Amino acid sequence: xxxxxxxxxxxxxxxxxxxxxxxxxxxxxxxxxxxxxxxxxxxxxxxxxxxxxxxxxxxxxxxxxxxxxxxxxxxxxxxxxxxxxxxxxxxxxxxxxxxxxxxxxxxxxxxxxxxxxxxxxxxxxxxxxxxxxxxxxxxxxxxxxxxxxxxxxxxxxxxxxxxxxxxxxxxxxxxxxxxxxxxxxxxxxxxxxxxxxxxxxxxxxxxxxxxxxxxxxxxxxxxxxxxxxxxxxxxxxxxxxxxxxxxxxxxxxxxxxxxxxxxxxxxxxxxxxxxxxxxxx
Amino acid sequence: xxxxxxxxxxxxxxxxxxxxxxxxxxxxxxxxxxxxxxxxxxxxxxxxxxxxxxxxxxxxxxxxxxxxxxxxxxxxxxxxxxxxxxxxxxxxxxxxxxxxxxxxxxxxxxxxxxxxxxxxxxxxxxxxxxxxxxxxxxxxxxxxxxxxxxxxxxxxxxxxxxxxxxxxxxxxxxxxxxxxxxxxxxxxxxxxxxxxxxxxxxxxxxxxxxxxxxxxxxxxxxxxxxxxxxxxxxxxxxxxxxxxxxxxxxxxxxxxxxxxxxxxxxxxxxxxxxxxxxxxx
Numbered sequence: 001x002x003x004x005x006x007x008x009x010x011x012x013x014x015x016x017x018x019x020x021x022x023x024x025x026x027x028x029x030x031x032x033x034x035x036x037x038x039x040x041x042x043x044x045x046x047x048x049x050x051x052x053x054x055x056x057x058x059x060x061x062x063x064x065x066x067x068x069x070x071x072x073x074x075x076x077x078x079x080x081x082x083x084x085x086x087x088x089x090x091x092x093x094x095x096x097x098x099x100x101x102x103x104x105x106x107x108x109x110x111x112x113x114x115x116x117x118x119x120x121x122x123x124x125x126x127x128x129x130x131x132x133x134x135x136x137x138x139x140x141x142x143x144x145x146x147x148x149x150x151x152x153x154x155x156x157x158x159x160x161x162x163x164x165x166x167x168x169x170x171x172x173x174x175x176x177x178x179x180x181x182x183x184x185x186x187x188x189x190x191x192x193x194x195x196x197x198x199x200x201x202x203x204x205x206x207x208x209x210x211x212x213x214x215x216x217x218x219x220x221x222x223x224x225x226x227x228x229x230x231x232x233x234x235x236x237x238x239x240x241x242x243x244x245x246x247x248x249x250x251x252x253x254x255x256x257x258x259x260x261x262x263x264x265x266x267x268x269x270x271x272x273x274x275x276x277x278x279x280x281x
Numbered sequence: 282x283x284x285x286x287x288x289x290x291x292x293x294x295x296x297x298x299x300x301x302x303x304x305x306x307x308x309x310x311x312x313x314x315x316x317x318x319x320x321x322x323x324x325x326x327x328x329x330x331x332x333x334x335x336x337x338x339x340x341x342x343x344x345x346x347x348x349x350x351x352x353x354x355x356x357x358x359x360x361x362x363x364x365x366x367x368x369x370x371x372x373x374x375x376x377x378x379x380x381x382x383x384x385x386x387x388x389x390x391x392x393x394x395x396x397x398x399x400x401x402x403x404x405x406x407x408x409x410x411x412x413x414x415x416x417x418x419x420x421x422x423x424x425x426x427x428x429x430x431x432x433x434x435x436x437x438x439x440x441x442x443x444x445x446x447x448x449x450x451x452x453x454x455x456x457x458x459x460x461x462x463x464x465x466x467x468x469x470x471x472x473x474x475x476x477x478x479x480x481x482x483x484x485x486x487x488x489x490x491x492x493x494x495x496x497x498x499x500x501x502x503x504x505x506x507x508x509x510x511x512x513x514x515x516x517x518x519x520x521x522x523x524x525x526x527x528x529x530x531x532x533x534x535x536x537x538x539x540x541x542x543x544x545x546x547x548x549x550x551x552x553x554x555x556x557x558x559x560x561x562x
Contacts (some may be wrong), residue, residue, distance in 0.1 A: 002325055004362040023457045042369045044283055078370075081285040083364015088357075090371045 003084030014053055016136040017085065018060030022274075024159065025091040026068055026140035027211040031157035032100070033149025036070035036142065044080035053185030057087075068142055095149060100246040103154035104173030110240040111152075111225075114143050115187040116162055117200065120207025128189045138211040144234045145213060148239035151225035154216040161208040167247050169214060176244035181205065181251045185237040198251075205249070216242055284365030296332055297417040298366065305440065306351055306372040308492040312438035313381070314430025315374030319531030323369040325361035332495035338368075343486065348421055355540065376430060384435035385454030385497035391521040392433075392506070394422050394493040396468040397443055401488025409470045420494040425515045427496060431508035435497040442489040448528050450495060457525035462486065462532045462536035466518040479532075486530070497523055 001007060001021045009017065022039065029036050040081070045059070054077075060205075065072060070091065080086055116118055122135025141157070148155060156169045170177050184204045186197070195198040215236070217225050229236045240250075249256040282288060282302045290298065293392055303320065310317050324338070335358075346353065351372065402408055403416025422438070429436060437450045443465070451458050465485045467478070475481040496517070497507050503519075510517045522529075530537040 002359055002362050002364070005360050040371055044364075044367060078283055078368070079286045081283050081365055083283070083325075083361055083367065085365065086325060086361070086367060090321055155520035 001088075002086045011132075012136055013060075014056035014196045015060035016089055017087065018062075019064050019137050020060075021087040021089055022061045022064050022068075023138045023140050024089075024211065025089045026064070026070070026142060027138065027157040027159070029091055029093035030140045030142045030145030031155045031213055032093065032095055032098040033099060033145045033152075033155065034095035036068050036144060037092045037094055038071050038073040039065070039089055039091040039194040040073055041075040042078075043075070044078050044083065045271070046080050046084050049085070053138060068140070081136075081239045082256060089155055097149065100151055101154055101156050101169045101172035102174075104169055104242050105153060105218070106175050106243050108153055108218055108242045109222050109238055110166070110177060110179065110242065111215045111217060111236045111238050112158070112162065113144050113212040113215075113234065113236050114210065115185045115190070115204075116158065116210050116212060117184075117190045117204035118187050119209040119211070120161075120203050121190050121193055124193070126135035128193065130187065130189045131193070134166045135209065138209065138235040138249060141234075143232065144236070146227070146233065147228055147232055148213065148215050148217075148225070151221040151228065152215040152217045156214050157165070158212045158214055159208055161206045161210075161244040162214065163205045163247075163249075164208070165214060167218065170218070170242070170247050173242065175242045176246045176248065177240055177242045177247050178244065179240035181249050181256060183237060183239045185235070185239075282369075282542050283367045290366070292413075293417055294341075295337035296341030298368065299338040299343075300345050300418050301341075301370070302368040302370055303342045303345050303349075304419045304421050305492065306370045307345070307351070307423060308419065308438040308440070310372055310374035311315050311422045311426030312494055313374065313379040314426045314433075315376035316381060316427060318373045318375055319354040320346070320370055320372040321354055321357040323359075324361050324493065325354070325364065325367040327361050330366070330482050334468070342387035349421070359394055378430065380426070380430055380436040380496075382435055382437050382450045382453035383455075383519065384433075385450055385456060385523050387432060387456050387524045388436055389499055390503050390519055390522045391411060391447070391458060391523065392496045392517045392519050393439070393443065393451055393461065393466060394425050394496075394515065394517050395491065396466045396471070396473045396485075397439065397491050397493060398465075398485035398488040399468050400490040400492070401442075401484055402471050402474055406476070409474065411468065411470045412474070414525050416490065419490065420470040421492060422494050422515075425510070425517070426477050428509055428513055428515065429494065429496050429498075429506070431497045432502040432509065437495050439491045439493045439495055440489055440490075442487045443495065444486045444530075445489070447494060447495065449519045451523070452529050454497070454523065456523045457527045457529065458521055458523045459525065460521035461532055462537060464518060464520045466516070466520075 117129045118134035122131035154173055156165050158165050181201050186200050186204055190200045226276050288298055326353050399412045399415035403412035437455055439446050462482050465482050467481050471481045
């Protein structure tokens with residue numbers, strides 16, 4: 001996680017940066033259905049950094065680490081030269097049968113956790129505090145990942161936005177998908193912030209960094225999975241199914257333009273810095 | 282390893298950078314007497330980087346990885362924003378009984394591998410090619426580390442310079458040491474480049490990045506250790522022993538100033554960028 005690429009300080013506090021650097025790595029473990037074990041943290045720091053700044057980073061990180069029961073096992077400090085603050089985390093977890101992006105099969109039902117688009121909304125000017133929190137303090141879905149490992153066949157965490165990440169899962173699994181845009185779970189905050197439900201759904205499709213999970217569950221496991229989620233208090237929503245040769249987005253059974261059709265969205269809110277960075281590379 | 286902190290390009294080629302980033306991590310495995318297993322590589326790249334630059338980095342890295350029989354298991358690419366090139370490597374190895382810095386006991390004999398000071402000499406203007414190579418393409422002492430694990434009680438690799446790194450080992454082991462400065466192994470290139478042997482020895486003591494090993498071997502194991510090194514073609518030199526309460530440097534049994542006494546050396550050659558960086562932090 002690199003300053004001025006993945007975050008800016010301000011508005012991010014150093015506690016936010018510490019939290020998010022660890023959270024995005026734990027989210028990858030969650031997506032594999034893994035239980036966290038330990039992590040390593042390498043920090044490159046600008047000259048202006050002293051013990052106080054390091055402690056603020058550590059505070060954001062350690063609160064999450066304690067909740068996730070993952071221990072800091074080592075790491076490195078260095079100066080960042082001309083660059084700003086940069087954090088590289090390696091997180092290790094344990095899974096009996098890891099969930100992969102490639103496990104999806106034709107007919108599997110697609111579920112997402114939580115609500116989508118909030119983290120992108122959190123980058124907009126005058127964003128509601130709920131959305132700002134989703135942007136700066138994402139919560140890795142570790143408990144859901146462990147639960148899903150017993151039912152799902154494939155999973156990915158939503159870092160690039162549902163449209164892109166569903167594409168990653170489809171490509172890895174060698175199958176297309178249909179996603180019902182009118183079923184996407186949207187927060188009240190996002191619905192209030194956009195004029196129409198369709199505009200809010202576009203944010204949910206294109207906006208990244210939600211760190212929710214997209215899961216492919218065989219139909220035979222669907223009701224057991226839904227019951228287990230309800231018992232555990234984990235919110236999941238069925239949004240489509242794997243099948244066909246392409247990834248398609250449907251609105252009340254009308255076929256929408258593929259994700260590039262949503263590109264006009266980019267002109268309306270700040271493009272996500274990660275995306276910009278990727279495009280440059 | 283951060284551009285303009287740990288290396289500059291030029292004079293470093295991207296192949297040099299790839300090699301050295303992996304080598305310094307393998308050197309830590311060597312110092313623990315571990316056999317390399319796998320590594321992860323996270324690269325933050327400036328905008329100017331394309332596929333060709335990434336391939337040059339990878340080439341330098343993969344030649345060493347093949348020789349060390351270590352596999353790249355994963356990693357990450359990102360843009361570096363305002364910063365330059367930066368590489369973070371996590372290397373994993375396996376050791377039945379890892380060598381630690383803290384294992385040294387009073388009476389243990391101190392050995393170093395190879396020759397010292399060459400990497401620092403390699404930073405000087407018009408440095409001989411041998412010294413330049415030692416600076417840009419350090420060779421991790423993996424084979425010696427595995428061999429030493431059967432005889433030594435403590436080890437550290439020499440990244441900060443013998444004076445500092447011996448101090449690290451002493452502090453961790455809770456014991457002082459005597460080091461015979463006139464026994465330090467010096468290359469013909471370093472002796473040629475300095476007017477006196479004393480001046481060359483100062484470079485060997487203070488100059489970092491040699492990535493040789495400093496080993497503490499119990500007297501009862503010393504001759505078996507030396508024979509094993511001779512059989513394996515690994516050069517080691519006995520330079521002192523652990524004991525007393527402080528780390529002392531002797532020249533023909535005359536006590537020298539402690540390492541700070543060598544500070545005048547800093548005015549004579551470029552200070553090592555890593556050191557500068559540490560001081561800033």
